Amino acid sequence: MRTGRIFWGLILVYIGSIVLLENFGVISFSWHVVWKLWPILLIIWGANILVARNDNRNAGLLTGIVTLIGLVFMTVFGIKEIKKEGRWAYEESAPALSDSDDWESGTNKVYKEEYTPENKKAILSVKGGAGDFKLEDTTAILMEALVKGQSVSNLLKRVDTDSIVNLTMISQEGKKMLMPGDRFHKTDIKLNPNPVWDIHLKLGAADVDFDLKAFKIENLTLSGGAADIKVKVGERSRMVNIKAETGVSSVEIKVPENSGCRIVNKSGLSSKSFDDFIEIEKGVYQSKNYKTAQKFVNIVLKSGISDLTVKTYKD
Structure with missing residues (x-):
């Protein structure tokens, strides 16, 4: 099992899922958070390189777990930032x-x-x-x-x-x-x-x-x-x-x-x-x-x- 395929497959599924949920109004996601937390992608990538030598089922499972943890972390903070902004309350200027x-x-x-x-x-x-x-x-x-x-x-x-x-x-x-x-x-x-x-x-x-x-x-x-x-x-x-x-x-x-x-x-x-x-x-x-x-x-x-x-x- 190729760990690289698992990594990039999860990344593409993640991006597609976030965009689809945003388009249907299910969530609001701050893409700016991705740029703030970009070192997480380096950590995920580095972990995948370390386990890539052991091209077996356990290596593939570990790759999937590490990638999912990093993506879940970014998702939580991306949605939380939008919710924080949504608590602002201002008066309308006109009826x-x-x-x-x-x-x-x-x-x-x-x-x-x-x-x-x-x-x-x-x-x-x-x-x-x-x-x-x-x-x-x-x-x-x-x-x-x-x-x-x-x-x-x-x-x-x-x-x-x-x-x-x-x-x-x-x-x-x-x-x-x-x-x-x-x-x-x-x-x-x-x-x-x-x-x-x-x-x-x-x-x-x-x-x-x-x-x-x-x-x-x-x-x-x-x-x-x-x-x-x-x-x-x-x-x-x-x-x-x-x-x-x-x-x-x-x-x-x-x-x-x-x-x-x-x-x-x-x-x-x-x-x-x-x-x-x-x-x-x-x-x-x-x-x-x-x-x-x-x-x-x-x-x-x-x-x-x-x-x-x-x-x-x-x-």
């Missing part, structure tokens, strides 16, 4: 409205946060599970969001510190079982284009479509389990820093053709498409104009089994 269109027997909720010229910097954190998230329009106030959902509770908190505003929005799904392709809610977000924005997304089985051309983006972090993420950044900031950490996801990032772009790809078994870029060293790619550009986009990709695309566009 619920009656639903009149897309979602039958659902509800519409509107969230609004006021803007003043003193709000020079704003940080938006969006956390949720299965949903559709869209951002492309501007607003005269600081932020507004329309949420159309089924069995979903949305929580919003604002914290002002000097000229910096922190906005945290959490979408908590109900207990309804998801069918493949279902989403609990649709969230349309609008932001004020005047402040410098940091945007942090921590989502599960979500669809994300963020057109950020109109905004001054400084930092953008993307974290998803089985997410479909599309983002487009513009040239309103001198430097945009993007970090994507995903599990089994599709990630597409569009950057302006005139901006110098650098990609550091630290992904595992992911497919990649960086056709507009030159590989200058292993895992590092640059646009041809990186050294002469006036504005820059720096991208760091850390993914499990994902489809990664970075491309340029003309205005």
Whole structure:
């Protein structure tokens, strides 16, 4: 019995099971924990190498036990982190409205946060599970969001510190079982284009479509389990820093053709498409104009089994 086959077989079964359970809304798993606990994978791998010399039934059994213990450990902490976040409780910014269109027997909720010229910097954190998230329009106030959902509770908190505003929005799904392709809610977000924005997304089985051309983006972090993420950044900031950490996801990032772009790809078994870029060293790619550009986009990709695309566009 080949111990290597047992090891990789369990890993693939584990990833597939976690993604399937997330898609059906049975669990919420923090893929970020996998990156925190990556030394466990080294321990499992090392233990398998030690027993690989004894290619017999006992060696195979020991390999399976060690691998299962490590995966169970990661699962417990991954689910626990999501549950810890789910205990946050914030007041809604606006009362619920009656639903009149897309979602039958659902509800519409509107969230609004006021803007003043003193709000020079704003940080938006969006956390949720299965949903559709869209951002492309501007607003005269600081932020507004329309949420159309089924069995979903949305929580919003604002914290002002000097000229910096922190906005945290959490979408908590109900207990309804998801069918493949279902989403609990649709969230349309609008932001004020005047402040410098940091945007942090921590989502599960979500669809994300963020057109950020109109905004001054400084930092953008993307974290998803089985997410479909599309983002487009513009040239309103001198430097945009993007970090994507995903599990089994599709990630597409569009950057302006005139901006110098650098990609550091630290992904595992992911497919990649960086056709507009030159590989200058292993895992590092640059646009041809990186050294002469006036504005820059720096991208760091850390993914499990994902489809990664970075491309340029003309205005």
